[in-house]
Structure formats: C-alpha cells, structure tokens
Amino acid sequence: MGEFDLIARYFARAGAVSGSSGSTGSTVALGIGDDCAVLTPAPGHQWLVSTDMLVEGRHFLSTVSPRRLGHKALAVNLSDLAACGGTPRACFLSLALPRVDETFLAGFSEGLFSLADAHGVVLAGGDTTAGPLNINITIMGEVPQGQALLRSGARVDDDLWVSGTLGDARLALEVFRGTVSLPGEAFEAVRQAMELPQPRVALGRALRGLATSAIDVSDGLAGDLGHILRRSGVGARLHLADLPRSAILGAMPEDLQRLCLLTGGDDYELVFTAPAQDRSRVMEAAQASATPVYRIGRIESQPGLRVVDGEGRELDLALQSFDHFKS
Amino acid sequence: MGEFDLIARYFARAGAVSGSSGSTGSTVALGIGDDCAVLTPAPGHQWLVSTDMLVEGRHFLSTVSPRRLGHKALAVNLSDLAACGGTPRACFLSLALPRVDETFLAGFSEGLFSLADAHGVVLAGGDTTAGPLNINITIMGEVPQGQALLRSGARVDDDLWVSGTLGDARLALEVFRGTVSLPGEAFEAVRQAMELPQPRVALGRALRGLATSAIDVSDGLAGDLGHILRRSGVGARLHLADLPRSAILGAMPEDLQRLCLLTGGDDYELVFTAPAQDRSRVMEAAQASATPVYRIGRIESQPGLRVVDGEGRELDLALQSFDHFKS
Numbered sequence: 203m204g205e206f207d208l209i210a211r212y213f214a215r216a217g218a219v220s221g222s223s224g225s226t227g228s229t230v231a232l233g234i235g236d237d238c239a240v241l242t243p244a245p246g247h248q249w250l251v252s253t254d255m256l257v258e259g260r261h262f263l264s265t266v267s268p269r270r271l272g273h274k275a276l277a278v279n280l281s282d283l284a285a286c287g288g289t290p291r292a293c294f295l296s297l298a299l300p301r302v303d304e305t306f307l308a309g310f311s312e313g314l315f316s317l318a319d320a321h322g323v324v325l326a327g328g329d330t331t332a333g334p335l336n337i338n339i340t341i342m343g344e345v346p347q348g349q350a351l352l353r354s355g356a357r358v359d360d361d362l363w364v365s366g367t368l369g370d371a372r373l374a375l376e377v378f379r380g381t382v383s384l385p386g387e388a389f390e391a392v393r394q395a396m397e398l399p400q401p402r403v404a405l406g407r408a409l410r411g412l413a414t415s416a417i418d419v420s421d422g423l424a425g426d427l428g429h430i431l432r433r434s435g436v437g438a439r440l441h442l443a444d445l446p447r448s449a450i451l452g453a454m455p456e457d458l459q460r461l462c463l464l465t466g467g468d469d470y471e472l473v474f475t476a477p478a479q480d481r482s483r484v485m486e487a488a489q490a491s492a493t494p495v496y497r498i499g500r501i502e503s504q505p506g507l508r509v510v511d512g513e514g515r516e517l518d519l520a521l522q523s524f525d526h527f528k529s
Numbered sequence: 530m531g532e533f534d535l536i537a538r539y540f541a542r543a544g545a546v547s548g549s550s551g552s553t554g555s556t557v558a559l560g561i562g563d564d565c566a567v568l569t570p571a572p573g574h575q576w577l578v579s580t581d582m583l584v585e586g587r588h589f590l591s592t593v594s595p596r597r598l599g600h601k602a603l604a605v606n607l608s609d610l611a612a613c614g615g616t617p618r619a620c621f622l623s624l625a626l627p628r629v630d631e632t633f634l635a636g637f638s639e640g641l642f643s644l645a646d647a648h649g650v651v652l653a654g655g656d657t658t659a660g661p662l663n664i665n666i667t668i669m670g671e672v673p674q675g676q677a678l679l680r681s682g683a684r685v686d687d688d689l690w691v692s693g694t695l696g697d698a699r700l701a702l703e704v705f706r707g708t709v710s711l712p713g714e715a716f717e718a719v720r721q722a723m724e725l726p727q728p729r730v731a732l733g734r735a736l737r738g739l740a741t742s743a744i745d746v747s748d749g750l751a752g753d754l755g756h757i758l759r760r761s762g763v764g765a766r767l768h769l770a771d772l773p774r775s776a777i778l779g780a781m782p783e784d785l786q787r788l789c790l791l792t793g794g795d796d797y798e799l800v801f802t803a804p805a806q807d808r809s810r811v812m813e814a815a816q817a818s819a820t821p822v823y824r825i826g827r828i829e830s831q832p833g834l835r836v837v838d839g840e841g842r843e844l845d846l847a848l849q850s851f852d853h854f855k856s
Contacts, residue, residue: 232679235760237612237744238577238670240677243570250565251653253667255623257660285564296582296665326578333584334661338623340580343565350567352559417564433562 208302208330209234212311213295230292230324239326241292246347252282253340262397263378268306270397271337272313277399278420279341280321281470284406285418287351288343292326293318298333321403351409351416351474356434360414360475362499363484365402367446368423369459370395372466382458388450395448399470404491409474412483416474422465424507427473431507434475440499443512460517464509475501535629535657536561539638540622557619557651566653568619573674579609580667589724590705595633597724598664599640604726605747606668607648608797611733612745614678615670619653620645625660648730678736678743678801683761687741687802689826690811692729694773695750696786697722699793709785715777722775726797731818736801739810743801749792751834754800758834761802767826770839787844791836802828 214234232240243249256275258264266274276293283290295314299306318325323341374392376382384392402418409416415434417426423445431437445463452459476484481497488495502508509517541561559567570576583602585591593601603620610617622641626633645652650668701719703709711719729745736743742761744753750772758764772790779786803811808824815822829835836844 232677236680237609238579238615238677240613240672241576241578242674243574243576247570249568249570249576251568251619251621251667251669252565253621253623253654253656253665255625255656255658255660255663255665257625257658257663260658260660282564286567288565292578294578294580294667296580298582298584298663327580329580329582329665331582331584331587333582333587333663336582336584336625336660336663336665338580338582338656338663338665340578340621340667342578345567347569350559350565353563 208307212307213325213328230326233324233326234328239292239294241326241342244344247344248347248350250283250286250288250343250345250350251340252279253338254278254282256337258335265378266397268309269313272310273317273398275337275339276314276317276323277401277470279339280317280323280401280403281399281418281420283341283343284401284403285351285416285472286345287349287406287410287416288345289407290321290323290341290343290403292324292342294340295325295328296338297328297330298336299330300332300335345410349410351406351413353415353417353430354433356415356430356436356475356501357477358436358501358503359478360501361478361481361497362438362440362473362475362501363495364419364423364446364471364473364498365405365493365495366469366471367448367451368419368469368471369451369462369466370448371399371468372462373451373454375468376458382454384450391448392450396468399468401470402472402493405472405488405493405495408487408491412480412487413474413476416472419469419471419473420467422467423469423473424464428507430473430475431505437502437504437506437508438499439502440507440509442509442517444496444498446494446496535634539634540652540655557653560651560653561655566619566621568653568669571671574671575674575677577610577613577615577670577672577677578667579606580665581605581609583664585662592705593724595636596640599637600644600725602664602666603641603644603650604728604797606666607644607650607728607730608726608745608747610668610670611728611730612678612743612799613672614676614733614737614743615672616734617648617650617668617670617730619651619669621667622652622655623665624655624657625663626657627659627662672737676737678733678740680742680744680757681760683742683757683763683802683828684804685763685828685830686805687828688805688808688824689765689767689800689802689828690822691746691750691773691798691800691825692732692820692822693796693798694775694778695746695796695798696778696789696793697775698726698795699789700778700781702795703785709781711777718775719777723795726795728797729799729820732799732815732820732822735814735818739807739814740801740803743799746796746798746800747794749794750796750800751791755834757800757802758832764829764831764833764835765826766829767834767836769836769844771823771825773821773823
C-alpha cells in the first residue's frame with residue numbers, strides 16, 4: 203500500500219473535506235487533499251497552537267495498543283490546549299512508520315478519531331512517511347480574544363489548584379520497570395491512567411476569566427508548577443497531604459507516593475491558580491465541567507517551591523521534572 | 530544539556546515571545562514558553578496550515594550539512610504555503626535527536642532562522658525529544674478570505690505553467706547513488722538545488738486571483754500535476770521540450786532528462802494553471818516576484834496526462850510519482 207492509499211484508507215474521512223476555501227462560518231473550510239488546510243477564524247477569537255512529538259520508549263512503551271496510542275497522541279496535545287482554555291478545532295498528524303502495518307493503522311486511527319470526535323476536532327491535514335516510529339500532532343483551537351490562560355499570571359496569595367488525581371501514570375511505569383508490583387486489577391487501573399489520559403478541555407474552558415494562570419501536568423507537578431512560578435515571578439507553598447491521589451497510590455509507601463505525586467509526569471491534569479475570593483466560582487467551574495478539583499497550596503512572594511508535610515514541616519526534596527534528554 | 534536549556538539556547542529567540550495574549554495587531558501574540566502559541570488573525574483573512582515530516586534517508590541524506598538541513602526543513606513547508614498563495618506567518622518545529630549535538634543544533638537553527646527571517650516567519654513553538662533523527666515542521670500563513678490557490682480549479686483550455694527549472698535535485702540524487710557522475714562544479718550546482726531549494730512564496734502570492742489551480746512539485750511533476758488533474762476533473766497535454774531545465778541537466782542523455790524532469794521530485798517549483806487570455810498577467814506576476822515561469826502545456830477535457838515530444842508524438846511513459854512507502 204502506498205502513501206496516498208494509506209491516507210485515503212485510514213485518515214481521510216469525508217468530514218475532513220467540507221467545502222471550498224471561500225466558504226464562511228465553518229472553521230475548517232478545506233482539509234486533507236490540498237497543499238494546505240484552509241481555516242476560517244471565528245470573529246473576535248485568537249488561535250491557540252501547540253505541537254507534541256511522541257517517540258517509542260520516551261513517551262510510550264512498545265506494549266501499548268495501537269488504539270490507546272492513537273488516543274494518547276491526541277490527548278497530550280488536547281491537554282496543552284486545555285491548559286490555555288482553548289476550544290479544540292483542528293489537528294494535523296505526521297506519522298513515520300517502519301512499514302505499512304494495517305493492524306496498527308486501523309487501531310491507531312480508531313483511537314485518534316474516537317477522541318477527536320468527542321472533542322469536535324477535525325483531522326485537517328498531515329504527512330506520512332517511512333521511518334522509525336514517530337508521531338507528531340499539531341493541535342489548533344480558539345479562545346476569545348485576550349482570554350487565553352497563560353503561565354505568567356499567578357499572583358501572591360492566589361490559591362493553587364489541581365484537577366483529578368496525580369501519580370497513577372508514574373506508578374504504572376514503575377510496574378513496567380519492575381520496581382513495584384500490583385495485583386492485576388489495580389495494575390489495569392493505573393495502566394489506563396498512563397495510556398488513556400483524559401484531557402481537561404471542559405475545565406480549561408470553564409476557567410477562562412477566572413484562573414490567573416494554568417499549565418497541564420505532563421512532566422511532573424513540581425517541574426510544571428515551576429514554569430508557572432518562574433514566568434509569574436512568584437513562589438508557592440504546596441501541601442503534600444492535600445495532593446489528590448487514587449486509593450491505589452494512597453496504599454503505596456510514602457516515598458513512592460511522593461515520587462509519583464511530585465515528579466511523576468504523564469498526568470495531564472491541570473494545575474492552576476485563582477484568587478482566594480473566587481473559591482466558590484472555581485468549584486462551580488469544576489461542577490459545570492464535571493471535573494474534580496482540589497486546593498493544594500498557595501502562591502507566595504518568595505521565589506521557589508516549598509512542599510510541606512502534614513505537620514507543616516518543609517520537605518527537603520531534590521525535585522526534578524522529567525526531562526526527555528536526561529532520564 | 531537538558532531539553533529546556535536546548536530550547537533556550539538554540540530556538541527561543543527574543544523575537545519569538547513578543548507580548549501578551551491580549552495584544553492585537555500582531556499575528557503571533559505569544560510564542561515559545563507557554564502551553565500554546567497565541568495567534569491573532571488578521572481581519573478578512575483565512576489561515577493556511579501545512580505540515581511535513583523529514584526522515585533521514587527518505588527526505589535527506591546523511592551527507593547534508595546541518596545548516597542546509599535546517600533550511601530545507603523549513604523550505605519544503607514554505608513551498609506548500611506558496612502553492613496556496615499564502616503569506617507565511619509562523620512555524621512550529623518538532624525535533625527528535627539521538628543525542629544533544631551542539632554542532633548540529635547550531636548549524637540547523639542557523640539555516641532555519643536564516644530562511645525564516647527572509648520570509649518573515651516566526652518560530653512560535655515546538656517540541657524536542659530524544660529519538661531517531663526526525664524533523665517535523667508545521668507552517669501557518671494567511672490569505673485573504675477565499676483567495677487560496679487550490680488544486681481543484683483547473684479548467685479546460687487553461688495554460689499549464691511551471692516556475693524555475695526541474696530535475697536538478699533528482700540529478701544530484703543520482704550522483705549520490707552512483708548512477709551518474711558529474712564534474713565538481715556541476716555537482717555542487719545540482720547538489721545545491723537538492724539541499725537549498727528556494728520556495729516560490731512571492732510567486733504564489735502574485736498568482737492570487739489569477740491562477741486557477743496550483744501545486745508545488747515535491748514528488749515529481751507528473752505525479753503532482755496528476756493531483757491537479759484528478760481534483761479538477763480534467764486532463765493535460767504536456768510538451769516535454771518546453772520543460773525548463775538547467776544547462777547541466779540539458780547536457781545529460783535523453784532518458785535521464787525525462788526521468789529527472791517528469792518524476793524527479795524535490796523540485797519545489799510551482800506548477801499552476803491560468804486562463805489563456807491571462808498570459809500577460811502571468812508574465813507580470815512572474816516579473817513582480819522575480820521568478821521565471823514557463824508555459825509547458827494545456828488543460829484538456831480528456832482525463833489523464835499526455836506527454837508529447839518535439840514532433841508531437843505521445844510518449845508511452847509508465848509514470849510514477851515518488852511514493853515514500855514504495856521507492
């Protein structure tokens with residue numbers, strides 16, 4: 203099967219080519235099949251754009267099913283968009299494959315389209331080539347002019363919040379690495395957290411005009427929160443006991459819990475800040491988006507991140523975020 | 530050197546972070562350093578988006594210099610934008626590298642930024658990771674509403690045009706493959722055609738409202754022209770003798786010339802159609818954009834591509850475009 207047949211069979215759905223470049227009122231005026239996709243911006247909106255490249259052994263294990271890999275490749279991009287409060291519109295997939303593997307392609311495209319449909323995203327273009335397995339997705343979304351959630355807006359005395367639970371994906375990775383063992387059902391649950399992350403798109407949108415800063419947790423809470431602190435010129439105090447975790451992770455030894463919660467990575471939850479007087483509005487946004495959120499600390503003027511235990515003692519942690527060229 | 534240091538040193542230039550998401554009037558309101566880039570659309574314009582993935586051995590040889598590779602990676606994307614008549618605005622780079630190689634990164638980023646600056650493109654975001662060498666660029670540009678040049682607009686009796694010269698890049702590849710040998714200076718000239726293609730952005734813009742269809746020649750003239758013909762529901766007659774070629778290629782054996790001209794690929798010239806009564810306007814557009822163009826044939830109602838020689842005889846060529854999963 204050649205490149206064009208491959209695109210036609212697995213990726214060029216009727217919905218992706220929806221009109222001429224002259225049409226108005228639809229975001230994707232022209233999708234797969236020309237040199238470029240043509241996107242019509244909605245009046246009064248800005249575009250948000252992010253891109254993520256996934257490589258085997260770095261971002262996923264060879265044991266992941268093609269369907270879950272298709273899901274995850276799009277999910278990590280949607281998560282970046284969620285962190286900015288964007289409404290997803292279109293994505294572009296570049297795929298290098300060692301050989302044309304129809305089982306892989308069928309599963310991968312199914313997983314990708316299933317999540318794309320759930321979020322109203324059109325696959326508007328891409329590229330395929332032979333080469334070592336590599337998946338790159340560029341995601342585009344919209345936000346009303348000036349309402350993008352950025353990393354730079356956290357202010358002293360803001361509350362610090364996080365969605366969902368943290369650390370399960372890292373716990374699953376440790377099981378794969380053989381440093382931890384879990385009973386079958388528990389393993390399947392944390393493995394699902396690693397392989398089928400749910401991007402917090404609805405929460406991100408609900409936080410527009412409310413959160414002062416936001417980021418998604420992809421490289422570990424401590425490292426990603428560090429980006430907010432540096433770009434906002436502030437520090438933070440984090441309460442370890444308040445970090446939300448699954449019952450499975452909560453039953454693990456303390457040091458493993460800390461590792462997974464603070465430096466785990468692959469969580470794809472949102473960490474964000476909001477003024478203390480807006481607590482009830484944050485809870486309303488969480489309810490409206492059907493996403494649990496937890497208050498985990500506070501922004502302070504002193505730079506840096508301080509993590510305190512249940513007794514208020516500051517932990518001495520040599521925290522490191524996951525760096526794709528280091529670990 | 531870690532991922533963030535790498536980005537900071539080679540790719541995060543001051544120009545790429547130019548303001549807050551609330552600013553208006555500039556296209557890239559926020560670049561590298563947040564979860565997403567924020568782009569402000571110009572009123573009355575649409576966005577054009579294209580993405581290309583480059584893999585060693587498929588799209589470039591290991592002998593290419595990092596500087597030329599940085600140029601070419603962006604050039605092939607700019608060429609897609611040129612084919613749609615777009616004005617380049619922003620690009621996003623994903624880069625997988627086996628290891629942090631500062632000589633490579635310094636050269637690569639220099640080549641990329643040099644071409645980006647020449648076309649007013651901002652590197653607005655991206656991703657870096659460890660992995661087998663892989664380069665993916667997503668390019669975004671703008672076009673006035675409804676003026677994108679598409680593949681689907683060719684009409685019967687339109688003239689068929691091409692820019693520049695064809696076939697030199699393929700000739701260089703044949704030298705690398707050892708099937709042809711060339712003297713040093715001639716080799717350097719065709720090698721430059723292969724490694725430093727000049728995207729026809731100015732010509733593409735000048736053809737807005739004039740060309741009825743356009744595509745860039747990346748996989749070979751016959752194959753790429755085939756896309757125009759199929760999407761426009763027409764056929765074409767092409768005059769082999771009229772295909773523009775360098776003096777170097779023109780001195781090669783006839784069959785090698787045909788191979789390079791018709792199925793060569795990597796040309797990054799524009800092939801386009803325009804009404805016969807607009808010949809002088811096409812020549813004006815060529816002059817305004819300082820790009821040579823040549824009339825090479827005509828659109829016909831009979832589907833398919835017919836190539837005729839100097840005596841008007843139809844050639845029996847089993848034409849195949851370059852397919853990344855076949856050859």
